[in-house]
Amino acid sequence: MDLILKGDLPHQQKAIDAINTVFKGVKITKPSLSYMNPSFDINSGIVKENIKEVQKEIHPSMRGSNEIEDYLNLDIKMETGTGKTYVYTQTIFELHKRYGFNKFIIVVPSLAIKAGTQKFINSPYVKHHFRETQRYYSEIDLHVLESKKTKKGKNFFPSPVREFVSGSNQVTNKIHVLLTNMHLLQDRKGSMLVRDDYDYGVEGFYKPSDAMKATKPVVIIDEPHRFARDQKTFEFIENNVKPQMIIRFGATFPDREVKVGRKKQTVKDYYNLLYNLSSCDAFNQNLIKGVSKEHFEPISKKQDKVKIVSVNNKTSVNIQYIKEGEKTITHTLAKDEPLSIITSSFEGVYITGIGKNFIELSNGQIKYQGEEFTTDIYSSSYQEQMIKLALERHFETEKENFNRKFKIKTLALFFIDDIYSYRKDEKTGKETYLKNTFERLLKEKIDMELSSLTEIDSEEYKNYLLASKKDIDATHAGYFAQDNSDSDEAIAQEVNEILFQKEKLLSIKNEDGSYNTRRFLFSKWTLKEGWDNPNIFTITKLRSSGSENSKLQEVGRGLRLPVDEFGNRISNEEFFLNYIVDFTERDFAEELVRQINSELPEILVLTDEDIEKVAKKLRIDPDDLFLELLTKKYIDRNKKVNVEKKDEFIEEYLDFVGGLNKGKVKDSNKNKPQPVKIRKSNYAELKELWEILNQKYFIYYEKLEEEFIEEQLVELLKKDVFTDVIIASKRDIVRGSENGMVIGESAGVYYTLEKPLPYFEFLRRVNEGTNLPITAIHKAIVKFSKEHSIEDKYFNEYSAANLINSFEVWKTQNLQGRFSYKKTSLPIHPTPLTNKDGTPKDVISQGRIGTKIVPGEAMDKYLYDAIAYDSELEKDNIQSQIDEVVVFGKIPRNSIRIPTINGGTYSPDFMYVVKKKDGSKELNVVVETKDVENENVLRGIEEDKINSAKVFFEQLKLDGYEVKFETQLKSKKMKSIIDELLSS
Structure with a gap:
């Protein structure tokens, strides 16, 4: 699977356009030497005027210094997970295409970020995207600067610098980029970049x-918060590299x-923030996932716990007592000593045995080194409860993601304290208690999931769970710092997959067609800046950090929006990252919201414009x-603004500052989903309508002549369906030297990977993906081949996927009005509201x-006793008295499942039984709520669902069931819809 990049995303394009605007109308002077960049005044x-123009969109308090000294500094602020690397890569292409710049130096803070940047820029799918989709006909030649190992003999000039500098601007389709980490750019004695005793130089x-x-380079700095201006790396860039421009890209x-x-004040170091x-x-804007924080509550509600810190040669054990708000105390206890020495909660419990990395207690429990547990003496370990909670959240999300038309592989990440609780230590032979616990709990959870599958769940998901259960070890993997020097091949494969094979980790199946069940990752906070994965949906901190790190940095590993099984980024839905911590970080959600809102510009005085703008949004008069x-x-x-009531003001009137919308960061402990009661007397009134809606229907397309299908397929085949599969090589050149052989890196080349499918297999794959007759597909290819030669190599997986995707788009655009619904004889019950025998259930899950x-009880006419909702429009409907x-x-979500033209299913939002004017209650109404201002805002896929629903309800009418279907937009009240229906 290749990740599919999308170009021209508005939130990314604005950053690129802002940089381009700075040079609008500016005279660019051609370089005098082949190794130089063009220059400008x-x-x-x-x-300066261009910068002022761009900064009109920036609040004055955030524009920063506008001084221009020896170089031009431009700043771009983009939140983690929104595509900074993509943006600065496209910026490089743009500055080359428009102005001829071809020497760039990218400086990153760490080796992990460096590896990620190198992989991104050199990835074949990235190169293909910028060349074919974005139409940049130049190529980045990436030179990666590495630390140099000291050897006796000749001193060789660093080859990445040599190749970067010597790259000629006369080769107009080449852009030379030098990638380095911060520690290599420091003016230390003997540092490879400031020495001048090399045997050979360059230019x-x-x-x-x-x-x-x-070269008069353009320097790009990634993660600028790591590069303060008084820091050595930044000083080296200013004094030794002397770029004509620095562009900083970062979230902080x-x-x-x-x-x-006379006073000093601390401010953010923005310079020309664009x-x-x-x-x-x-x-x-749903550019990243929301965050749902949750922590495990101890049974006794005591906010304290203990941790087995270390076991001392079977003679004694060091145990920490951790109590919130108090100093952590460490006790050393020997065999037969009571745990009540630590706290009276352990009265009557003694240490009865001490092993290599565990202790036995008189209550029959075994506790391992590194394990944390609460003072509820008969409870299982704290980590065990957190793992159970994490698995609960993971499988909730995974099941939903797997049952989509285009599946999403769901991943979970665990941060742990003790490496050897997961990874076997050959020296000590300590038991990997955390790994063993996880595997035991995972097996139990999979068994529970298998037993709870319904007819709605796919057979494929059942097989995926069975494959997971069959080889539990294959479902998880770990990465720790010392793994880099480990010679174990299995560990090396795990590390390689986590760090460098993102596409493989995101794939549901392996190349041989077997299930790729690896989806649980373990690390000791090693996976930090520079690593993320779009399909991380759960992060669990099985460690007590009390960290003062940026809360955004902590959740940043899982904020990126997910991709489906074909590599497409899913941006038209709201997703949440489950973030599970222990009780010491119970305030995480509040702190995260506080941090996010602290970035907002300071509002001291409101203007008339501010009040008019917010009044319009709230639909009230400005006065x-x-x-x-x-x-x-x-x-x-x-x-x-009243300073004393400022926080209260911001919370109630977020629109004045653009603060964080409610619900984007959730504290699941404070808002735990509760079972909601179904009012059985109200269900009786809705019973007939509910059973009508739950009759199973199939979608049937109007019979299309095979000849017509062939013609349409021929047209689709003309749209670059048959493509080469291009990959890039990495070229290492072995050269001789006085001290033996050395390896130098050189520019790689592209080459075409020929991995064709047998022709019938190609036809079969397209048939399965489109449901089109194999004969029609074959005839269309034959007809197309008479005018366009097709080599055998083009019958490959990529071409099959291209044709399937093209047909899906065609079907949506051309089959409106050419399909219908037919009722089946499948049973109606059970449903989310009813049991198998058709009787109403007592409760339904809030989710x-x-x-x-909303706290309190719902009005008498409502089906449920609580007001649970997803949008403000829904809440307004539930609270409206009509x-x-x-x-x-x-x-209930996804309960009706009307088949739609785009291959998915659709379930509306509300159902009403309404009295007619004559007092009879014959009018059944189904409503789809869309919390948008007008129909133009609806995305294409949503429009298709609504259009399909209209056809479905017309069919219900033909089958003898009168149900009105209405779409409600933000601007329309439910009362108006009901009134219009009653008067029609």
């Missing part, structure tokens, strides 16, 4: 830093002190809003009818 008034330069400086920036009068995609923007704010004492008569809940409504209810 950094003090040009046009540059007359013997000091590498001088050669780099001579360093602090700096400025003088305000674009600010804040954390709020990223969450609110009324002003009086409302004044009455609540959030502002004074001069519109100045099936709404992720959010006299004509007899009874109504939220339709």
